[in-house]
Amino acid sequence: MAQKELRDLVTETKKQLEHLRVLGVEGIQISAPVAPAITAPQPKIMAPVAQRVEPPQVPTSSEPMTSLFGDLTPAPVKLTKSTETFEQIHAEIGDCTRCPLHLERTHVVHTEGNRKARLMFVGEAPGADEDAQARPFVGRAGQLLTKIIEAIGMKREEVLIGNVNRCRPPGNRAPTTEEASTCKPYLLREIAVVQPEVIVVLGNTAMKNLLDTREGITRLRGNFQDYKGIKVMPTFHPAYLLRDPSKKRETWEDLKKVRDYLDSHRSTDR
Numbered sequence: 364m365a366q367k368e369l370r371d372l373v374t375e376t377k378k379q380l381e382h383l384r385v386l387g388v389e390g391i392q393i394s395a396p397v398a399p400a401i402t403a404p405q406p407k408i409m410a411p412v413a414q415r416v417e418p419p420q421v422p423t424s425s426e427p428m429t430s431l432f433g434d435l436t437p438a439p440v441k442l443t444k445s446t447e448t449f450e451q452i453h454a455e456i457g458d459c460t461r462c463p464l465h466l467e468r469t470h471v472v473h474t475e476g477n478r479k480a481r482l483m484f485v486g487e488a489p490g491a492d493e494d495a496q497a498r499p500f501v502g503r504a505g506q507l508l509t510k511i512i513e514a515i516g517m518k519r520e521e522v523l524i525g526n527v528n529r530c531r532p533p534g535n536r537a538p539t540t541e542e543a544s545t546c547k548p549y550l551l552r553e554i555a556v557v558q559p560e561v562i563v564v565l566g567n568t569a570m571k572n573l574l575d576t577r578e579g580i581t582r583l584r585g586n587f588q589d590y591k592g593i594k595v596m597p598t599f600h601p602a603y604l605l606r607d608p609s610k611k612r613e614t615w616e617d618l619k620k621v622r623d624y625l626d627s628h629r630s631t632d633r
């Protein structure tokens with residue numbers, strides 16, 4: 364360093380110290396060793412070769428965000444194929460008394476239909492006709508469901524049909540959350556056996572119980588939801604359509620989406 368530069372540096376340092384003193388600073392701690400005074404020209408030292416500093420990695424949209432608070436996006440859960448049979452599941456259900464709905468039922472109404480179905484329909488619980496015949500969706504609402512299935516170019520025998528609850532609630536009331544959560548595991552085990560590509564869930568109660576959502580059917584209907592990798596289409600219950608036929612148009616729109624999805628995802632292994 365030239366003598367003049369050194370003098371300038373000392374002068375500037377003095378000014379800074381005076382400024383700090385005016386501000387009330389009584390001393391500064393110097394932790395680094397003080398360089399020896401330069402009394403003679405120093406040998407020229409080669410500057411070290413600058414090291415390449417890698418810029419921080421910015422996660423791309425395809426990478427999980429492992430940020431300050433960790434990855435908050437849950438990994439999608441896929442349904443594992445079950446090797447159980449319906450017969451095993453139904454035998455386990457037996458003459459079930461696990462929830463209060465057994466008290467007034469005539470029959471336990473099991474899921475029925477094609478066990479290699481691409482499409483499944485799920486309602487909330489059996490009604491009087493279903494309770495009497497031990498079959499799901501056989502009353503007037505069931506007949507309308509059959510017409511809906513045929514309207515999308517399928518036969519009733521091709522699909523799977525069941526309910527979240529297998530026993531008729533007294534007076535056709537909606538099953539309670541506890542009753543639904545007691546019975547639902549059997550339905551989920553059947554779904555794991557068949558692994559349909561699409562589940563059409565019929566009505567508000569069935570949708571809430573199957574999807575564990577607080578959203579209402581009016582908000583979610585017509586939009587595919589997800590159950591462990593299976594497309595779920597909420598739509599109105601056929602019994603509701605019998606009471607309010609004006610909702611048939613929206614139901615038809617929902618079912619067309621299901622038909623289009625199945626048409627565009629034809630699989631060969633069923």
Ligand code: SF4
Pocket residue numbers: 456459460461462463464465471528529530542545546
């Ligand atoms: S509704 Fe389901 S859990 Fe309740 S008694 Fe019937 S089969 Fe058992």
